[in-house]
Amino acid sequence: MNNNEDKFKKVVAHCKEYGFVFPSSEIYDGLGAVYDYGQNGVELKNNIRSYWWKSMVYMNENIVGIDAAIFMHPTVWKASGHVDGFSDPMIDNKDSKKRYRADQLIEEKAAQYEAKGKTDKAASLLSAMNTFLNDNDLEGLKNLIVEAEIACPVSGTRNWTDVRQFNLMYSTQMGSAADSAEQVYLRPETAQGIFVNFLNVQKTGRMKIPFGIAQTGKAFRNEIVARQFILRMREFEQMEMQFFVRPGDEMKWYAHWKETRMKWHLNLGTPSADYRYHDHEKLAHYANAAVDVEYRFPFGFREVEGIHSRTGFDLGKHQEFSGKKLQYFDTEMNQSYTPFVIETSIGLDRMFLLLMCNAYTEEEVRNGDATEIRTVLKIPAPLAPVKVAIFPLTKKDGLPEKAREVMDLLKCDYNCLYEEKDNIGKRYRRMDAIGTPFCITIDHQTLEDHTVTVRDRDTMLQERISIDALEKLMDEKLNLRHLLKNL
């Protein structure tokens, strides 16, 4: 456990030191649970997103992508249940330090009255509670708890804090005049942007069921407790795909996506022992089956991705709230129905953290008679932030000029880094630290026979090849295609 905590600290420190992740607004002491991606982080993140997008949209003829706005009509969130379900009045007991949902405390008290046959008292308590809840009267709820003499189940005391509203959705106003402005939310999930565009995409794309709509984008949740670096952030990025199927077929497709998604993960070379499924026993109101794909982070197994069978809940709700018919006419069955949905929803930032944890390696290497520690990020080569580093062995004798020629040859296809400072060993190690798969060195022999050495990050071995063969070799090692073909 100590080793693991230690490793996690090292990964976090490494992320900052090598330009992967910075705390947001750090010069102002940071902003809680908000992080920025740096020059290397953004490359890795883009590459993970690209691997996901291509595996979904390019590799499946019946899946297309969209990019919906973060702002959506406020009624969307009423229909989805987020306005009610995402906002809770909370109260803390000062003695036990326990936090409760105020409405649940009152409901329990009402149930106790009920059990003792005091039906009237229970009913009046609940109706008072509902009035306060509807009016958003937090003081009223607090008074109700005090008057009903509700005690903390743990400490047994009635030493309560004020009731506070914890709304997990961020809101702002649309329209400049505050009094006439409409309250809008920052989306707490990207899925609803897909559901409200279901018919647009289905009709304009002439999509036939079963088909999917994929989307990546930012979502926002005002987490009460945000911890563990970028695992739980207030602003984060999701990669979601909603797959629309015939009602009745959903369990078949649920099994399909459960398996397909795990394959996507394991295809990155992460040990399968570090992955597991976690089936939900308590299902959300919209689901009839749900499973998490969990990864063994240094601090334990955590959810990286969720696969949910959402039934017809979402489309049904939007049909109800919008009054627009959201149905599909199935030509084979010759009938219309509300499709069922299988959702795959993965956290991009969590995937990023997963890869960093898995890639971070400290290994002993011999240097003469001494052994020293080499820190290397073993990121899958097609996802690495910098793909190729180009080094002239010395900074004179025309080697830098030759190195620039090699750089020009590759820079349109790959993120390359040119470096002539310090000795070659130091430059290799710096590239190891950010996970650069290949270092190309231009030496005096290059000027004679047009060959360079290519040094491999993981084996540290060098191979001398002709400059003319470089493009082909790099394509074989670095193109995302090779990952995708194995899916």
Next chain:
RNA sequence: GCGGAAGUAGCUCAUUUGGUAGAGCACGACCUUGCCAAGGUCGGGGUAGCCGGUUCGAGCCCGGUCUUCCGCUCCA
């Protein structure tokens, strides 16, 4: 939100009981070198997280605050 710990240079850390801050690495220039974190010379960089108090004097003592980490709590 509660409890515990921490915050000194880009990084890792020193600074014996209060006396106006230092090393290694990193960074920049030059020299020497040239295949796995080499050597030399010179140089840049810190109002000690922030605010306040005690004191002749605070990185050090006290209070507050912010941030991070650990444990609770919460998680459609």
